[in-house]
Amino acid sequence: MNKIRPGSRDAIIEAAFQTFNARPGASLGDVAAHAGVGRATLHRHFSSRSVLMVALARTAVDELNAAIEMAVAGATSHTEGLRRALAATIPLAERQWFLAHEPVLEDPAVAAAYQADRKELHNEIDAAKAEGTFDDAVPTRWIAESYENLIYAAWALVRDGELTATQAADLAWRTLTEGLAGAK
Numbered sequence: 001m002n003k004i005r006p007g008s009r010d011a012i013i014e015a016a017f018q019t020f021n022a023r024p025g026a027s028l029g030d031v032a033a034h035a036g037v038g039r040a041t042l043h044r045h046f047s048s049r050s051v052l053m054v055a056l057a058r059t060a061v062d063e064l065n066a067a068i069e070m071a072v073a074g075a076t077s078h079t080e081g082l083r084r085a086l087a088a089t090i091p092l093a094e095r096q097w098f099l100a101h102e103p104v105l106e107d108p109a110v111a112a113a114y115q116a117d118r119k120e121l122h123n124e125i126d127a128a129k130a131e132g133t134f135d136d137a138v139p140t141r142w143i144a145e146s147y148e149n150l151i152y153a154a155w156a157l158v159r160d161g162e163l164t165a166t167q168a169a170d171l172a173w174r175t176l177t178e179g180l181a182g183a184k
Contacts, residue, residue, distance in 0.1 A: 009045045011035050013059055016052055021094045057110040060095035067092055078127035086151060087169035093155030096148065133177060150176055
């Protein structure tokens with residue numbers, strides 16, 4: 001991991017995302033070292049691991065929501081909005097992964113925001129079903145889980161240099177809407 005320039009709360013937040021995504025059980029000392037700050041500096045900003053985790057979760061929710069809102073502005077259908085949101089989320093997929101896999105939903109504000117986002121995704125999928133994009137017989141939750149996991153898979157290939165973000169978004173969307181079968 002590259003060291004992050006010392007100083008700000010934002011640098012510690014970014015270092016924490018990088019550190020915990022690489023090693024979920026990492027210590028606050030590991031985060032401080034990656035951020036290039038001392039533990040005392042980290043503790044001035046975040047008094048405990050749980051306080052830091054809640055700050056990470058709130059940051060993740062805010063960043064994801066901002067990216068999605070900007071991406072879907074001007075979408076002419078729910079299907080187009082879902083596709084645009086998928087593409088906008090890929091660069092932030094580690095944030096989405098963090099929210100889904102860290103025990104941060106114990107914080108009422110984070111849990112409420114996460115549940116609201118999940119409900120909105122389900123509503124958008126239902127609206128896309130009404131547009132004919134998805135089969136009504138496929139459960140909405142199945143589509144939502146597939147959608148979110150395809151975002152993470154796309155991010156992993158982009159992160160590893162195997163695809164560009166555009167290629168990954170196109171492949172994830174094609175997989176979601178057409179499956180993996182080849183031409184017959």
